[in-house]
Amino acid sequence: MTYMxxxxxxxxxxxxxxxxxxxxxxxxxxxVLYGAEVTIFESMKFLGxxxxxxxxxxxxxxNNSEIQEFLENVPKNPRFLYTALNSLSxxxxxxxxxxxxxxxxxxxxxxxxxxxxxxxxxxxxxxxYCSGADTVYEKVKRVIKTDGGFTVKTAxxxxxxxxxxxxxxxxxxxxxxxxGSGYKLATSLGHTVTALTxxxxxxxxxxxICPELQGLSLKNVEIKIxxxxxxxxxxxxxxxxxxxFGVTGPVILSAxxxxxxxxxxxxxxxxxxxxxxxxxxxDQRLLSDFSxxxxxxxxxxxxxxxxSKLIEPFVSLTGIDPHKKVNSVTxxxxxxxxxxxxxxxxxxxxxxPIEEAIITSGGVDxxxxxxxxxxxxxxxxxxxxxxxxDVDAYTGGYNLQIAFSTGYLAGLNSxxx
Numbered sequence: 001m002t003y004m005x006x007x008x009x010x011x012x013x014x015x016x017x018x019x020x021x022x023x024x025x026x027x028x029x030x031x032v033l034y035g036a037e038v039t040i041f042e043s044m045k046f047l048g049x050x051x052x053x054x055x056x057x058x059x060x061x062x063n064n065s066e067i068q069e070f071l072e073n074v075p076k077n078p079r080f081l082y083t084a085l086n087s088l089s090x091x092x093x094x095x096x097x098x099x100x101x102x103x104x105x106x107x108x109x110x111x112x113x114x115x116x117x118x119x120x121x122x123x124x125x126x127x128x129y130c131s132g133a134d135t136v137y138e139k140v141k142r143v144i145k146t147d148g149g150f151t152v153k154t155a156x157x158x159x160x161x162x163x164x165x166x167x168x169x170x171x172x173x174x175x176x177x178x179x180g181s182g183y184k185l186a187t188s189l190g191h192t193v194t195a196l197t198x199x200x201x202x203x204x205x206x207x208x209i210c211p212e213l214q215g216l217s218l219k220n221v222e223i224k225i226x227x228x229x230x231x232x233x234x235x236x237x238x239x240x241x242x243x244x245f246g247v248t249g250p251v252i253l254s255a256x257x258x259x260x261x262x263x264x265x266x267x268x269x270x271x272x273x274x275x276x277x278x279x280x281x282x283d284q285r286l287l288s289d290f291s292x293x294x295x296x297x298x299x300x301x302x303x304x305x306x307x308s309k310l311i312e313p314f315v316s317l318t319g320i321d322p323h324k325k326v327n328s329v330t331x332x333x334x335x336x337x338x339x340x341x342x343x344x345x346x347x348x349x350x351x352x353p354i355e356e357a358i359i360t361s362g363g364v365d366x367x368x369x370x371x372x373x374x375x376x377x378x379x380x381x382x383x384x385x386x387x388x389x390d391v392d393a394y395t396g397g398y399n400l401q402i403a404f405s406t407g408y409l410a411g412l413n414s415x416x417x
Contacts, residue, residue, distance in 0.1 A: 042135060150162075165384070168185070219238075
């Protein structure tokens with residue numbers, strides 16, 4: 001399919017897009033491009049609120065990967081997305097934003113960001129793209145299927161349309177409008193909504209060390225998630241942060257998406273604080289540091305190895321007297337230090353509430369949606385796009401690409417009479 005090639009279809013469709021996020025704006029702009037009369041219904045005061053806070057305000061807009069590799073990063077219902085991603089691929093999405101005047105850059109892991117690191121640039125571009133649609137800033141209460149199409153009801157009035165696209169997002173970040181209301185609309189129209197669980201979410205721990213280290217960021221660390229038998233369930237490299245409730249940050253959020261359905265209280269987070277050094281090299285480094293600090297107290301000898309906030313808790317966990325002279329540290333004690341540097345362990349207890357998740361795992365059952373059009377198999381003229389569908393991916397720009405691709409396909413096909 002030629003990317004974004006407009007083609008006014010003969011009979012003008014009146015299309016309602018419920019939800020003004022990434023998927024909704026893409027659906028609306030595309031439907032307008034293909035000749036439809038479009039109205040966006042948005043419960044917030046402006047479009048793209050959640051999009052504006054993604055990626056810590058930088059907006060990881062897509063992942064510059066080939067489609068097959070992309071699908072390997074979608075753990076749930078990846079085959080459903082094949083047509084959508086071939087209709088609007090990651091490279092098509094990049095071309096789309098560049099055509100709207102946004103300069104992009106690709107970083108580690110093929111993550112794509114606006115060059116100026118401002119999510120607002122992406123939001124403004126999408127608002128421009130769907131500017132041909134009318135916008136009603138009201139919350140949709142009901143969608144009713146009629147003989148002639150649909151009636152969309154808000155608290156303020158009723159509107160009639162030929163087609164409806166539900167793109168309300170999931171249940172995470174309710175303050176941005178993703179409050180789960182779209183699931184109610186879907187079920188009222190006869191659709192099945194699968195179990196909803198948080199994904200890409202911070203992890204909780206009852207270990208007292210987490211509040212002690214609150215606010216401490218660790219960069220360039222390797223994490224492992226271990227089960228009760230010390231089997232590795234997940235591993236990653238990057239940045240994380242301690243909080244009063246546990247841990248968060250990019251590698252933690254990625255890990256959480258691999259743990260859906262597991263008993264988190266049986267799992268342990270193991271942090272390799274020095275992943276670039278093998279055991280032998282790290283031991284030599286430690287001996288070198290100890291040699292320089294031979295007459296100092298142990299607690300005052302680690303400033304070259306660890307951030308200052310971590311030193312006191314780390315020393316406590318070694319069980320070594322903090323005021324023991326470095327030249328008196330035994331080989332066995334040094335081995336304990338090395339073990340802790342390569343495996344700083346935190347017991348996990350759970351995940352944060354779903355409202356704090358970046359995405360919701362679960363949604364409208366894909367068996368009830370045509371993957372070629374995003375149209376409902378149960379209700380003619382009803383379409384779905386974005387997070388409301390039971391498809392989710394890992395971090396790295398994959399979820400936004402899914403929103404754009406499914407939104408594009410829904411917008412395109414809803415325009416056809």
